[in-house]
Each structure stands twice: as C-alpha cells, then as structure tokens.
Amino acid sequence: MAEFDWYLQVNLKARHLRLLVAIDTYRNLTQVAEVTHVTVPAVSKSLTELERGLGLALFSRTPQGLMPTPYGDCLIRHARSMLTVLHDARDQLKALSSGAEGKIRIGMLPASASVLLPQALSLLKQRSPSTNVTIIEGTTEALLPELWQGRLDLVVGRLPAPGTLGSFEERELLEEPVVLMTGLHHPLARKKSLAWSDLCDYAWILPPPGSLLRDPLERVLEANDVPLSSDYIETLSIHVVRAQLRVSDSIAIMAVSIASDPVQPLHVLPLSLPRLVRPVGVLWNRDRGLTPSAEQMVRCLEEAARQQSARLGDMAHA
Incomplete structure (x- = not known):
C-alpha cells in the first residue's frame, strides 16, 4: 500500500485524469487517440503505466469496449471531480488576470425561476459588470448531479423535498403560488x-x-x-x-x-389551489462552499426576491 499511496501522491498527473475520463467516455482506444491527438499505442502505453503504477486493473476489455472495473469507476469519479476543480482554478485565474471578477455557473429550473433569475442577473451586472455567468436550464434530476459534482455553482428554482437534499445547502427566496x-x-x-x-x-x-x-x-x-x-x-x-x-x-x-x-x-382561473410545491430558492453544495462571486449572486437573488414579493403583494391587493 505504501507504493500505491506514493504513486497517487507523487506520480498521478492531470494527463492521467484526462486519459481516464476520455476512456470512460468513448470506451474505445482508437477514438480516445483521435480526440487526444496521439497514437493508439501511446494511449495503450499510458493506460498500462497507470495500472501498473497503481497495481490495479482499471478497465476490462469486453465486446462492448473498455469497461471500468470497480477500481476504475472509483478513480474516474474522482478524476472528473479533480478536473472540475482544476478548470475552476484556471477560469478564476484567467478572470483575475483579465480584470474580470469571476464566473458563476447557474442551473435554472425554467418553470419557476424565469422571472426571478433575470432580475437577479440585472442586479449582479449593475454591481459587478465583469462577473460572467453561464445559465443552464434543466430539470431537478438533471441539475442536482451537476451541482454535486461541481459543474454548477448554484441551482435556482422550486426547492425539492427536504429529504432529497443530502449535501446541499438551501436558502428560501420567494413564496410564489x-x-x-x-x-x-x-x-x-x-x-x-x-x-x-x-x-x-x-x-x-x-x-x-x-x-x-x-x-x-x-x-x-x-x-x-x-x-x-x-x-x-x-x-x-x-x-x-x-x-x-x-x-x-x-x-x-x-x-x-x-x-x-x-x-x-x-x-x-379563479380556482383555489392548495400549496403544491415548496418556495423558490437557491441550492449549493455545502461541501464545496461558495466562491465570492456566487455569494454575491445569492445576495442579488435575495434582493430580487424581496422586490418580486412586494410586487406579488401589490397584485394580490389590486
């Protein structure tokens, strides 16, 4: 196990992580070689060196292609997570060097955040024009795994049932019927x-x-x-x-x-509905925390929610 630990701490490199993710994606060394612009023997050699260094078989050859072993599945999950962290660091360094203040990746549940989120983005851009935002629309089932894996910083929309939150932190923003x-x-x-x-x-x-x-x-x-x-x-x-x-x-x-x-x-329609869903809110990964830009976005969401809540109150009394 000492050699195993040494290899992970000293010899495992970003190129190994990218190789694992590429093989898991394509399950075929020829395709991996094409997308990584190296030869098939070079890809095969890199995989062999990695498996030998770890002392573990990461993939098995099947009629369906290269399939991850349990060891491979484990390392691939961590490889994707580590590459996400490296990409985040790259983006933040680029932003700082160019004078930008940061980048935020937001998942939006379209049926519940289509009014609130644009208002919050307007506030953000007034306060921090150089903070860049990427918006991805999707369902709860599609967005929460992305949030957990670190490919999203925030998810905005109707909050899911409390028992499904796991490692997510939530903040209620708006009670909108x-x-x-x-x-x-x-x-x-x-x-x-x-x-x-x-x-x-x-x-x-x-x-x-x-x-x-x-x-x-x-x-x-x-x-x-x-x-x-x-x-x-x-x-x-x-x-x-x-x-x-x-x-x-x-x-x-x-x-x-x-x-x-x-x-x-x-x-x-003038038909009274009971409360069918939870409030609109924002979620983030408790284990990863929030970047300064994401914290600022949460503050803008809270302010936009207060403004929208006041408008809904005016509508109710009109």
Missing part, C-alpha cells in the same frame, strides 16, 4: 365564477412526469373529480406553454408571476 391559467381568448376566461367540473372538457399542458408539480397537480385534480384527458402536452418550457395557450383552449399550471407579464398576459 402556482395557479391554473389559460389564454385570454379561452372560453373559461369569460366566466366570472368556475367549478372544477368546468375543466373537464379541455386539453392540458402538463409538467412532465417526475417534475415537482406533476404529482401534486394530479392529486388535486383527482380530489376534485377532474380526469386528465388523453389530450395533453408535457413540457417545462415557458415559451412553449405561452405559445400554446395563445393558440389553443388548453389549461396550464405555472407560477402566478408568469400570468401577470404585461407584454404577454395570461388569464388566471
């Missing part, structure tokens, strides 16, 4: 009062299965004897929802702020 909505032309938009049974004849635009809103919505509809018809579209895209509501008689469920957009207003 969700509502049922239609286009302004919809037959139900002309009615001053509604019963749940009035919804039965219309198509739906639904959040996809597994998303935070889908199961709670189905439970509410079932409790009010509203069967989901076979006529529906599933999407988390606000752009698709808006467009479809404008050209069809569908019904959708989204945050109330989306319906109040002065440029593209929608109609909120």
